[in-house]
Amino acid sequence: MYQFNFEPVFGAFDTLLLGAWFTIQMSCMAMLLGLAVSVAGAIGKTSGIRLLNLVVDIYVEIIRNTPFLVQIYFIFFGLPALGIRMSPNQAALLALTVNFGAYGTEIIRAGINSINRGQIEAAQAIGLSWLQVLRYVVIKPALRAVYPALTSQFIFLMLGSSVVSAISATDLTAASNDLNSLTFASFEVYLVTTAIYLVMSIAFSIAFSLIGRSWFAYPVNR
Structure with missing residues (x-):
């Protein structure tokens, strides 16, 4: 019979917490840069400039159709073959940012396309510039529409960041x-690790839900 022994795991629990804290920091930074x-x-993609649209399409298709682990290895x-050298943590952050950016591009594009064209034309008719239209008419309604998808993508990003351990980045995994x-207490170590990832995912899900209710609540008519 297997004898469970969590004492060595909890004896070094601070090491796991440091790894979890780095995972959170790296994921949040990658999300901000990726956004x-x-x-x-x-x-x-929505500018109507064909060359720019093509460049974005190529970037999105390459990232979405290649394994994340291969992107990290690349x-x-x-990149050092081209003279670009990074530490494992820097490479991990860059890979997560590039990956999130590709998926986020399609999510936000869908949000922008969900805006009623009549609203945009009305804003342009009263003399607003394209940047003002984006700021006052497009961005917030678009973000409201795609906010759940973006937060889900962040959770996926945080959990997927475990792959960066393959290049010795100092994350939780x-x-x-x-x-x-x-x-050599594999069962105990990875059971506790699983629990930590679960707690982080649930905590961020609750936090994002509260933020969404606060930021994107519709005004109440009185």
Whole structure:
């Protein structure tokens, strides 16, 4: 009979917490940078400029149709051939940002296309510039429409970040692997790791739900 022994795991629980904290930091930073890429890509796809549209399409199709692990390997092991060298953590952040940006581009583009064309034409008719139309007429309604998809993509990004341990980035999975190699308590280590990922996912889901209700609530007529 297998004898469960969680003592070595909880004895080094601070190591797992540090890995979890790094995972959260890296995921949040990748989301913020990825959102900037997504907005730029979505504007490019809806700008009507054929060349810009083509460039964004190529970027999105390459990222969405290649494995994330291969993208990480390309950035960390391939780019040094061109003289671009990064630490494992920097390469992980860049890979997550590029990956999120491609998926986010399509999500935000769908949100922009969901805006009633009549609203945009009305805003242009009263003299608003294209940037003003984006700011006052398009962005918030578009974000309201795609907010659930973006938050789900963030959760997926955070969970998928476990792959960056393959290049020795110091995330939660890497910390778990190190702890497992020291204790050989594989079941206990990865059970606790699974629980930590689950807690983080649920916590962010609740936080995003509360933020969405606050930011995107429709005004109440009195």
